[in-house]
Amino acid sequence: MAFNFNWSPLTADERFYERARDLLTTALNKSPKPPIIVDDIFVTEFNLGSVPPDLEILEIGDLAEDRFRGIFKMCYSGDAFLTLKTRVQANPLNTYLSAKPSFTSPQPLAAASSLTIPLQITLSEIKLSAFIIIVFSKQKGLTLVFRNDPLESLKVSSTFDSIQFVRDYLQRTIEVKLRDLMMDELPAIIHRLSLQLWCPDQVLKEGDESKEESDPVQNPLGSPPLDAIDASGHLLDPTEISSLSLDGGPGTQSLFSQKSIIQLASLNGSNHTSCLFTRELHNSMLRAWAGPSDRVDASPTPPLATPSLSRPPSYYGSTHTYTFSDLGSQDTGLLSSRPSLVNLSHATAGLSLGSGRHHKAGRKKKTRVVNLRRKTGSEVSSEAGEAVSDSTSVQGPISEPAMPTSLLEVPEEGEMVVLAGSGPSRLPLRLPQDSGDHGKAVETREPILVDSKSQRSRGGPQSDTSSVILEQAWIMKMAGEIARRVYDEKNRNPAFWEDRDDTPPPAYEAR
Amino acid sequence: MREFMHYITNAFYGATGWNEDNTYKELNATARELIDFPLPLGLRVNLASLATPHFATSYQLGTVGIVDGSISYLYSSVALRGVTAQSDRIPLPALLRSFRRLHDLGSRGDESAPNAGGPGASESHAVSVDTDGGVGLAPTLVGGNKVTGRDRDKSSLLYGRLYLPQSLLEGLVVKRFSPVLQVQLSAVSEQSLRNGGTLLGLIQYDKGKFGVEGLASTDGGLLGVRGLYNFGGDASSPGATPTACSTNESSSSSSSQSGERERIYGRFSVGGEVYYGTLNKSGGMSLGARFATLPAHRGTPLTAALTINPLMGNINATYAILAKEYCSLATRMEFNVYSYESDWAVGMELWSNRRPAGFLLGVDPNRQREEVAQKLAKTNERSFQAKMEWRLDDPEPTTAAEEAKAHTGQDTPSVTKEEEYLGVLKARLDQNLRIGLLWEGRVKSLIFSLGTGVDLHKLDEPFRSLGLEIQYSS
Numbered sequence: 015m016a017f018n019f020n021w022s023p024l025t026a027d028e029r030f031y032e033r034a035r036d037l038l039t040t041a042l043n044k045s046p047k048p049p050i051i052v053d054d055i056f057v058t059e060f061n062l063g064s065v066p067p068d069l070e071i072l073e074i075g076d077l078a079e080d081r082f083r084g085i086f087k088m089c090y091s092g093d094a095f096l097t098l099k100t101r102v103q104a105n106p107l108n109t110y111l112s113a114k115p116s117f118t119s120p121q122p123l124a125a126a127s128s129l130t131i132p133l134q135i136t137l138s139e140i141k142l143s144a145f146i147i148i149v150f151s152k153q154k155g156l157t158l159v160f161r162n163d164p165l166e167s168l169k170v171s172s173t174f175d176s177i178q179f180v181r182d183y184l185q186r187t188i189e190v191k192l193r194d195l196m197m198d199e200l201p202a203i204i205h206r207l208s209l210q211l212w213c214p215d216q217v218l219k220e221g222d223e224s225k226e227e228s229d230p231v232q233n234p235l236g237s238p239p240l241d242a243i244d245a246s247g248h249l250l251d252p253t254e255i256s257s258l259s260l261d262g263g264p265g266t267q268s269l270f271s272q273k274s275i276i277q278l279a280s281l282n283g284s285n286h287t288s289c290l291f292t293r294e295l296h297n298s299m300l301r302a303w304a305g306p307s308d309r310v311d312a313s314p315t316p317p318l319a320t321p322s323l324s325r326p327p328s329y330y331g332s333t334h335t336y337t338f339s340d341l342g343s344q345d346t347g348l349l350s351s352r353p354s355l356v357n358l359s360h361a362t363a364g365l366s367l368g369s370g371r372h373h374k375a376g377r378k379k380k381t382r383v384v385n386l387r388r389k390t391g392s393e394v395s396s397e398a399g400e401a402v403s404d405s406t407s408v409q410g411p412i413s414e415p416a417m418p419t420s421l422l423e424v425p426e427e428g429e430m431v432v433l434a435g436s437g438p439s440r441l442p443l444r445l446p447q448d449s450g451d452h453g454k455a456v457e458t459r460e461p462i463l464v465d466s467k468s469q470r471s472r473g474g475p476q477s478d479t480s481s482v483i484l485e486q487a488w489i490m491k492m493a494g495e496i497a498r499r500v501y502d503e504k505n506r507n508p509a510f511w512e513d514r515d516d517t518p519p520p521a522y523e524a525r
Numbered sequence: 526m527r528e529f530m531h532y533i534t535n536a537f538y539g540a541t542g543w544n545e546d547n548t549y550k551e552l553n554a555t556a557r558e559l560i561d562f563p564l565p566l567g568l569r570v571n572l573a574s575l576a577t578p579h580f581a582t583s584y585q586l587g588t589v590g591i592v593d594g595s596i597s598y599l600y601s602s603v604a605l606r607g608v609t610a611q612s613d614r615i616p617l618p619a620l621l622r623s624f625r626r627l628h629d630l631g632s633r634g635d636e637s638a639p640n641a642g643g644p645g646a647s648e649s650h651a652v653s654v655d656t657d658g659g660v661g662l663a664p665t666l667v668g669g670n671k672v673t674g675r676d677r678d679k680s681s682l683l684y685g686r687l688y689l690p691q692s693l694l695e696g697l698v699v700k701r702f703s704p705v706l707q708v709q710l711s712a713v714s715e716q717s718l719r720n721g722g723t724l725l726g727l728i729q730y731d732k733g734k735f736g737v738e739g740l741a742s743t744d745g746g747l748l749g750v751r752g753l754y755n756f757g758g759d760a761s762s763p764g765a766t767p768t769a770c771s772t773n774e775s776s777s778s779s780s781s782q783s784g785e786r787e788r789i790y791g792r793f794s795v796g797g798e799v800y801y802g803t804l805n806k807s808g809g810m811s812l813g814a815r816f817a818t819l820p821a822h823r824g825t826p827l828t829a830a831l832t833i834n835p836l837m838g839n840i841n842a843t844y845a846i847l848a849k850e851y852c853s854l855a856t857r858m859e860f861n862v863y864s865y866e867s868d869w870a871v872g873m874e875l876w877s878n879r880r881p882a883g884f885l886l887g888v889d890p891n892r893q894r895e896e897v898a899q900k901l902a903k904t905n906e907r908s909f910q911a912k913m914e915w916r917l918d919d920p921e922p923t924t925a926a927e928e929a930k931a932h933t934g935q936d937t938p939s940v941t942k943e944e945e946y947l948g949v950l951k952a953r954l955d956q957n958l959r960i961g962l963l964w965e966g967r968v969k970s971l972i973f974s975l976g977t978g979v980d981l982h983k984l985d986e987p988f989r990s991l992g993l994e995i996q997y998s999s
Contacts, residue, residue: 105837106807107800110745115713117695118725120740120749121550124811124832125798127839129864283716284692 035060042098049112052130053101059136065092067142080152088144088164095138104129132173137188139169156208157201164196165189526965526974527620529573529610529998530597530684533581534699535619536608537601541680541701544628547736548729549751549796551625552813553830556843558623559855560872560953564961564976565992573998575610579603583998597686597695602679612998613970620972621949621965623874624845624853625828626820627792630733630760678704691715694722705731719744734760745805751798758792758819791818810836838863851876851946870955877966878945958982959989972996 035057042055067090076083103109107126111119144164149157170188174180527535538545546554567589575581579601586594609615684697693715700708707729714722723744730737737752794815801808813832818824826847833840838861845855852875859868948966958981965974974994979987 105809106802106805107809110747110802110805110807114744115693115695115715115718115723117697118711118713118723118742118744120725120727120742120747120800122749122798122800122809122811123550123552123751123813124834124839124841125800125809127811127834127837127841127859127861129837129839129861130866131864280716283721 031060038096049109050103051100052103052128055098055100057096058099058134059095059097061093061095063093063095065090067092072145082148082150084148085161086146086148088142088146090140090142092140093138094140095136097134097136099132099134101130102133104131135170135172135184135188137168137170137192139167141166141168150208152212155205155212158204159201160197163193165193168192526972526994526996529571529583529996530581530599530686532615532620533575533599533601533605533608533610534682534684536605537603537680537682537699540601540603540605540607542704543701543707544630544731544733546625546628547630547731547733547753547755548738549736549753549798549813550738552753552794552796552815553828553832553841553843555623555625555817555828556830556845556855556857556872558625559845559853559874559951560843560857560870560955562623562872562951562953562961562963564963564978564990565974565994566990567992569992569994571994571996571998573610573996575605575608575998578606578608581605581610593688593690595686595688597684599685600683602681610998611970612972612996613967615972615998617946617949617965617967617972622853623855623872623951624826624847626826627817630755678702707731746803747800748803749798749800751796753794753796755792755794757816758790759821760792789818789824790822791816810834811839837861851878868956870953872953873951875950875952876946877948877950879947970997 038057038060039055042057047055067088070087070089072085072087074082074084105126105128107122108128111122111126142164143166145161147157147159147161149159168185168189170181170185172181172184174184535545545551567587569585569587571583571585573581573583581599581601583597583599584594585597586592678701680701682697682699684695684699686695687693688695693713696710696712696714698708698710700710702708709727709729710724711727712722712724720743723742725740725742725744727738727740733755735752735754738750740749740751741747742749794817795813797810797812799808799810811832811834813830815828815830817828818826820826828843828845830843831841839859840862841857841859843855843857845853847853853873855872857868857870857872859866861867948964951961951963951965953961960979960981961976962979963974963976965972967973972995974996975992976994977991978989980989981987983989
């Protein structure tokens with residue numbers, strides 16, 4: 015088997031560079047620029063060079079007519095370069111004043127006079143070395159993920175090369191920016207492009223989905239309030255929010271509903287300004303009401319850069335997990351041991367698997383909590399869960415279109431997890447990790463069954479003895495106990511939890 | 526158009542004898558106002574009132590696509606009795622004129638209204654309106670309005686403004702501690718700002734011959750110092766007190782110094798400013814010099830200023846001239862010695878004594894003007910009397926009115942001359958061939974301001990902006 019990569023025909027096309035330059039120029043000027051940049055940014059030179067990157071195939075996970083999954087090792091040390099031109103404001107006082115209210119401006123007479131300096135930045139001698147995971151299917155487009163930081167070194171030369179600290183600063187800043195771009199933006203861009211190429215109907219669907227998500231009134235719990243505030247560990251600045259909403263990255267768009275973020279920012283801001291309007295958040299639920307589920311958030315979000323991540327995220331992987339609900343530490347354990355679940359949902363949404371993964375994981379959990387409680391009353395197939403969740407603030411199930419099949423499969427696999435006191439029928443609780451907003455992926459999903467024997471072995475007998483009682487307090491206590499034990503178990507034997515990843519993902523099994 | 530609250534604030538400075546022009550910040554204010562006058566955008570309506578001599582309110586409603594507005598209140602510990610706040614009688618030059626005359630340096634200690642006769646009289650009136658409490662129509666009221674020293678020295682002003690729906694709050698506190706020391710605190714609160722708002726403190730020390738300001742801002746920890754030093758002209762002649770210079774200009778001093786003043790008679794000012802942001806470790810500075818003729822100067826009033834920013838290599842020269850009573854011109858040139866960038870702009874102000882749209886009514890503008898002047902003089906007297914009786918409950922309204930009448934008799938020519946201006950056209954042109962046009966005037970008791978911006982580079986759609994602002998005050 016051989017692959018044939020054509021590097022030179024790409025660069026031989028004269029119009030290619032022209033188009034690429036235009037594309038880059040418009041992309042760079044789309045978002046509002048900081049006040050220090052006083053002119054448009056022009057890409058004057060762009061060349062991919064003559065040296066192609068070295069590609070080494072490490073693993074091919076899946077190969078068929080319409081799908082492909084593999085891991086590559088890429089090394090690049092070619093002669094590609096990129097030159098940008100713009101003009102910057104050199105007077106710091108001028109940029110300082112530009113964004114300030116005029117009422118409290120010190121109103122300098124001439125100290126803020128402008129001095130614009132043309133600036134030219136050339137990026138060259140780019141050295142890349144990365145493991146690339148490529149997942150491709152006709153339906154889902156192409157997903158490209160860098161497993162590690164691809165940028166090895168880079169030479170930044172600018173007009174200010176003679177000034178040492180300016181040069182260092184530029185070098186540092188641009189390296190950081192480029193890393194972000196490679197890890198976060200580039201996969202998203204490639205995914206978008208591939209969707210446009212192969213399946214334009216998916217692009218449409220994604221648009222619908224993001225529209226749905228950005229409507230906080232219909233689904234205000236899709237993005238819980240507190241989450242948006244401290245999604246990055248600290249309070250979101252309004253400026254950050256505006257940048258979130260403005261740069262329009264697909265990642266941020268589907269991560270947070272922009273309306274919610276703005277609402278929350280105004281709510282937050284109204285506390286320490288004189289804003290008269292305290293925005294009311296409809297259908298919101300304070301975290302304190304959620305009871306024990308707080309522990310989910312209190313427990314540290316597991317780092318997802320575990321070795322298990324090396325496995326390419328199964329694109330058609332499962333989103334159905336059978337588990338006890340509301341066991342905080344267990345949840346985190348599941349998440350940490352099965353990152354592919356988390357990754358999956360993002361992959362379907364065309365998200366990057368970049369540095370923002372931690373927050374995504376945390377958010378998923380909370381979304382689940384909220385959504386389940388909300389849907390409990392309305393779903394027919396969740397009587398058992400309803401009984402439990404109403405009384406014990408335990409998460410109930412969400413029903414999905416794929417419900418019957420997964421229910422049928424559960425007993426066959428023998429991996430069923432039973433919740434004590436959940437009713438005479440002892441229906442297994444289904445707990446989808448994916449909160450149902452990626453509905454388009456449902457038909458292709460196949461269940462992965464969680465190996466949770468340890469939980470069952472402990473939870474089963476205990477629950478049998480007291481299944482008659484159905485006392486809320488008891489269940490709470492038991493849940494806490496189980497959570498503690500599971501957590502202990504996990505701490506004692508972390509490898510046990512990661513074993514699960516050795517079972518091959520049953521993607522494409524049903525086909 | 527100066528906003529009503531700005532006008533009242535100026536009146537406060539005038540009533541307390543503070544010379545707000547004696548600061549480095551205002552070094553080239555004349556040319557700046559002649560060239561960089563703000564153009565109204567959209568439709569904007571102002572309703573304002575000086576409800577009591579201590580309290581003023583203003584409401585603004587505007588629409589530029591979306592409707593917004595503001596509410597503002599002002600409290601002055603000094604009674605602003607002589608201020609003409611009614612928009613049908615408010616002196617237009619106080620609101621609209623850009624050319625600023627110099628004020629007496631030592632007027633703080635023992636000021637009297639600079640009632641100068643002679644050629645520059647009306648002009649000095651126009652300016653005195655600006656700072657001396659808006660006394661344009663009843664200049665003699667300064668006597669009745671004059672605040673005693675102790676009151677004035679501890680006077681304070683509070684101002685607040687709330688913009689809706691942006692929920693932006695502005696606050697200003699001005700506090701006088703001594704005749705030469707004043708502290709200003711201004712603050713803005715808005716949620717989009719970092720930390721929810723900023724605060725700027727300004728301490729001003731004005732000794733007449735020199736003025737020093739220190740400022741500190743919470744935004745970036747900015748600290749700044751700026752100072753202005755005056756010499757030449759009245760500042761360098763210690764024998765002649767400034768008041769004598771201006772008041773007795775036509776009689777006594779003209780004999781001794783007339784020859785000098787025929788040539789040129791003005792004041793030099795030099796100054797500088799330094800800023801340093803303690804948090805962002807950045808700074809800036811500039812130096813400036815100005816020559817401006819004094820009101821006593823008999824020739825054409827002019828102001829020339831030069832500022833240099835040595836760090837950024839920026840040189841800025843402005844020149845403003847009051848060519849005729851009804852015409853002011855200004856030019857500005859900028860050059861940067863590092864980047865070789867240059868810029869120029871010219872501005873013009875043309876006063877008109879025609880009634881706005883008067884020709885549409887088919888009325889002879891000259892006759893109309895006379896009638897208006899007479900009518901204004903009458904109504905002014907009456908309404909003033911009524912006001913004194915009704916609002917202030919003055920114990921001796923008749924004597925005050927008589928006094929006023931006696932003084933107005935002396936000043937009538939200047940008053941009517943001032944009032945015959947019923948509108949002003951302002952225009953500017955800059956290097957990028959952008960034209961700004963502004964027509965301001967009075968219709969009945971409304972003061973309007975109609976402005977547009979024209980870009981000659983884009984002739985297919987030249988009008989870049991259009992706006993109308995209407996103000997009514999009582």
